[in-house]
Amino acid sequence: MPNQPGALHRAAEIMKRYEGNISRIQYDRRIDPQTVFFEVRCPGPAYAAIEEELAAIGYLQTTLGNLSFLTFNVHLPHRPGALFEFLGYTTAANANIAFIDFDETGKHPDRVTVSLNLTESRVVDELLNRLKSHYPMEILEYDTTGERLDTTIFYIQLAQKLRTIIGCAEEAFLLSFLHDINHIVQELCRLGKDPLEVFDNILQTGTTLKNTTGEGFYCDVQRIDIDAATTLYCFQLPGGGNIFLFDGADEQVMVDTGYGIYHADVLRMFQAMGLGDGSRITRIIITHADADHCGAGGLYDAPACMHRGTQEIIREANRAYGSASQDSILEEVYTTMINLFSRFSPPVSVERFPPAGSQMRSIFPVLDRMSICDIDFEVLESLGGHLYGQVFLFSPGTGLMFTADSLFDFGSLTEARRRYNSHADFLITSVNVDSGRARQERKALAELAGATTSSIPGSGGRCIVCGGHGAVSVIKEDGFAPAAGCMRYTHASGLHQR
Template identity: 65%
Template sequence: MNRYSFVTRMPDKPGALHCAAEIIKSYSGNINRIQYDRRIDPATVFFEVTAAPETCHRLKEDLHAIGYLQETLPTLGFLKFSVYLPHKPGALFDLLTYITGAGANIAYIDFDDRRSDPGRVTISLNVEESAIVENLLDRLKSRYRLEILEYDTTGERLDDTVFYVRFAQAVRGLIGSAEDGFLLSLLHDVNHIVQELQSLGQDPREVFECILITGRTLRETTGEGFYADVQRIRISDAVEVFCFQMPGGGNIFLLRGPGEAVMVDTGYGIYHQDVVQMFQHYGLGDLRKIRRIYITHADADHCGAGGLFEAEAYMHTGSLEIIRQANRAYGSRSESSILEEVYTTIINLFSHFAPPESPELFPEGGVGMRSIFPILARFTVHDLEFEVLESLGGHLHGQVYFLCPEHGIIFTADTLINFRSLDEDRRRYNSLADFLVTSVNVDSDLARTERRALLELIAELDEELALTGRRCLVACGHGAISVLSEGRLEATGPVERYQPKGGRGS
């Protein structure tokens, strides 16, 4: 027995849902999940069913035969117009006959003969083919005085009687061409996250809007809309670190030494071309010099462009498994969370996820301890020696930190974030993920423990480095490179805004 999911569109009449359930029962199918909310879409019902492969195929055929099974996502248009009817019996009936005969579906109608223009009828239609619109308008113009109020073929003006079709068209606009089967599968996943958040008291429309805002933000902050906040700090006589704060998601760090550059985290894949152009602006354009990429964890904003560089990538085995499972909660106590699994699908899609394909993995076991964190390995960048510290898995299973105690810099991934250094747009974008998964940490208790331990470790390093007049640099997963000041992260050094030539605001 396997589990299958499908989407249905049912007529708005008593017994429609019962009819579908009867078909599923007749093939010994077991309904594992069903979701229908008339407030969102009065016709669309989502099913997950356990059945034998051969019987599932047959029950889908039966649903298809009665017109219930949704297998395509038509590109619908929206037409709103007014006509002026003669004041006589049957006038409205004749108009509706024309509309029905053209195959159009009425979404809205407004008529009241007590108004100052008593013959005026305003109608909105959802239409699948432009030919239907043209044919209908030609027929109406020959008979009535006609005013076209709105005509939209993008799907943006569709009403809620086809909410999921409208949402799918919006997603298609964000990701480009996509097969209907893929979008229907995505709709099923999105509906599942909506169902879960509704059970937690969230407004379903806010869920849909957050998903679309996530995609729009990423698309709108590429090309001319791209920008970054940049720090450049010398760590030793031979090595300097660049911190690039992306418009959305995590930081990219570049350690530049003689003859080689080493990257820590990659940002989203969707920003790759903009990042390459930015590197050129800062004299880092020879990508052949980027020979190694060290990944802190498997979220798309930290590893999602790793496969687009010709460099050896290094990560924890847990990060590789998260990428393979397409579930950011893999390996944690939240692993079964549908919110985490579906969010991973959505963000990977919108961000053009392209992680490293065959990364080198840090060895398991460890070669020692640093505070509460196992030291998995060590690596050097010219005269800097780094320890790879294994986290407890509070933010994500397989997350690691990179610490150079001698020269005083630690890459903390998302365990430490300088929120005060984030601009309003970045704060707003980061809040979307918090809303959709309720917490970006897969284990909040462990995340708090990790944070306390890192802050204590940084404070201890500060005491040691004070003898040489230096501070430990905290390279956060988001926000500016900082130092610890009275228990709080404070941005250090100048931060400049980068925008491409011809970009907005440049």
């Protein structure tokens, strides 16, 4: 929309005329003075009519063309009308002037420095050829990435940055995604957050995931020999949750899968470590529905065992589904965003744990019992503090406990992982859908671990806690301590000391 008095009123008049009821509007001149977001409810045929009229007056944005930023010096004759004639060329090219500088008392009295935003490379070439035929020029900068665009077209700039993260998305999809992002900006601004900080956290989330794949991938690895036949590996990926792999004589079983975006790197790492290509994995246990724990499940041939609530959250595409905060727009849009950035590929072949019976372990219902590489586990149902449907695995016989995101050694996280995790905390205000229940779970799990002894060599008799993030640890009197040494893996160097 044009940044001028009456523009908003004119748009509202069109919607009113067709009985459109505005359910949401967001405009912030500090962010983008030319973009207004509307949500409108109206009778079916009226929707097309509103769109048509808004498009006719140039108000409806249906494309997000790639813009370029061009800066150059142009030497104009020092006479009346020279600047007017020059601007005729830029106007004809539909170029938006972001910066212009000229002072006849300065060091270069015949030189004008100009920065332009332009819609496509063909227009840039045509404009430059036309200007060069009339004026001496020097090109100072030509940027097509969106980094240097004028912030008065912020959402177009944001769209170009998003394209570098998610690839070539269709215009309609990208416009819808920008609408969702704007909605969480609106919500967080009401909570006192800086809108530009919101955008930065969104972009940093996607950029971190993209930059830590391929040759940027790394992983911190712990190896725990359960017995002579079975080894447990913990893989701390660059962003998000851990992957656990039981490597036994007759089978491999995975607990959580990490993000889908890391799948190719994980298989490459497995092969480099002599763990195969994933084809030996017979089952995947999914602790909960967050993308960093189940988001690569569909890329393996093995069936995935999960809680009914986990399957429902995946279906609803809302991590807060089944909780008191399931109507939160922050949770819903964050789920959409992280699933998109992380290339969410949830399990296809699913086996659900049975409903809870009467048996309890501490405060947790026992859903099922299963054997993994001849180790007996109880499947415990959480209270839904972190997420509805989250489960824990507990082996009383060996003293091994998988506590998902309810209990983990936060102190073992690297600064990079803490920084990445902080983006989710910022964007949804808390990663726990019910903080009170999350505290109950954490306390009960810590007490259960403290009351359990382990028969695993090197554990010192203490229960081994395999949290959803951070190092596999034991709980001592003064807090967590690593249960095993940690090695760093990179594609270039393989497994080596950190």
